[in-house]
Amino acid sequence: AHDAVNATLEVVDLSDPKQPKSTLLEFKQAHGLTGLLARGDSIFTSHYEPTNDGRARFYLDRIDVSDPGSPKRTKVNIPGSLLDVDPASGKLLNVGYQRHRERFQRDVDCYEAHGSLARFEYDSDGLSESGFCVWVSHTISLVSLAGEVKLESSLQLEDGAVPQNTAMGDGVFFAQLTDPYRYHGNDLELSVFSGFAAGQLQRADVPVAVTDDYQYIQQVQAHGNHAALITGESALAIDASSPGEPRVTQRQNLHAYPSSVTLDDSEMFVSLGYDGMLAFPLEAK
Template sequence: MELPDGAGHAGLQLDGTTVLVSRWTPLPDDPSRARFYLDRIDVADPSAPVVRAPVNVPGSLLAFDGASSRLLTTDYETVETPVAGREACVHGFASNAAFTPATAGDDAGPGVCRGTRRTLKLLDLGDTSARLLDESPVDDAVAVMKALAGEGRAFLSVEDAAHGGRSSILVAGGLQEGSLKTATQEVAGFSHGSGSLLLADGARLLVVDNYLSTLSVLDATDLTALSFEKKSELPGHVYHATLSGDRALCSWGYGREAVDVGP
């Protein structure tokens, strides 16, 4: 089936037999601005998918908590700020930063940086509308690379432009309570480019790092005291991982590795 028209779409997410996807469309009278919509497609009968009415939401889909019908999005705002030079502009915003020097041709001198500011927004999702419950700003230099929904929380894999693209996991909790709380766990050496894998399991996140050949677990049960523990070294590049009870089943080039990820 064709997705509803949009200038762009976020990645597909699955909740039971419902596929969720968000899109944005430029305003007819101002193409520099856009409206965002959430679309839900019921695929209980794969031969006859049903598209539900779109819901206007602030920003693009990050994660959905089916137990509470709460939606986490990231909203965008274009801002301009004075900076010391082009390098400060590049490191000050995660992407799409544009520098205008005060003196033409002087990139090392002061100027104005135009970038995108992002805000996490928690919504109560209804059949035809959404209600804003809470919001939390994201550091200007942080880019969200991937988002996974756990139980009552979302795990956001992020990179920090201000620190050479350093990778971290930003945990957004309080989805079921309706009040956002966030915490950050740095993941030394983790590389998105190496095809590493993330797998959400309740309040835990399994991190398969194919650069370091390790499997670790981030426990976010208590957002005030995140725990990150290496569970095992891996024999090779893992192409897929799934959970079976307290074991992570990792498929690699020459077989399967079972790793105990229990408490």
């Protein structure tokens, strides 16, 4: 069973700061609303609506705020939920989902085969270790909105891979896809997606090995064809000017825990909270 979800989006017109005008847009029967993305005069989000056969139908929600006093929302059926929007082409990067259920003799075999995000359903007798392994596989899709909605290209992700810590650059999209439960000794990777203009998704991975006790990517930011990322104790810069061969161009161990990172054409800036800020060139000297 699905409970109805009714959400609202408030758009505030500040053209007259002394008399701001607020407009509420309603999202009825909307489940799984994604984060807001601003692209020019448009705001994008997506949601899904359950169908009678137990599946879900996904929709893109585009809010035109060119006239902030009178925002307009359009809704269109798309394959999967919205991940990001390529500013140059206007094409969508979406995530598709496929649920799987397979019998396994032990729960540990389920997790080893399909990652830590899998779920194991033990047999109802309560006496054996056997049961069913349930997991969701993910697909990254490139979708064009020119005229009719068109699925141009898609890439199937490996089991346990989930898009997280993402950032859109100029013609390149950076994403951590590795298992979120990472421990010392397991190298991290950052994936770079490209091929938006040509309508053919390409993916390349770059190792971002760090010496942190617990390895995880805390934040990724993009500018042009570069990305900056922070982990628990490190900061790195990635050059994706050749998207098929991304490379680490800067790697710094930090003396304090980072809280955020940003970058411009030549430098990355790492906030250390109360411990100040550090700046590093994107290309190590």
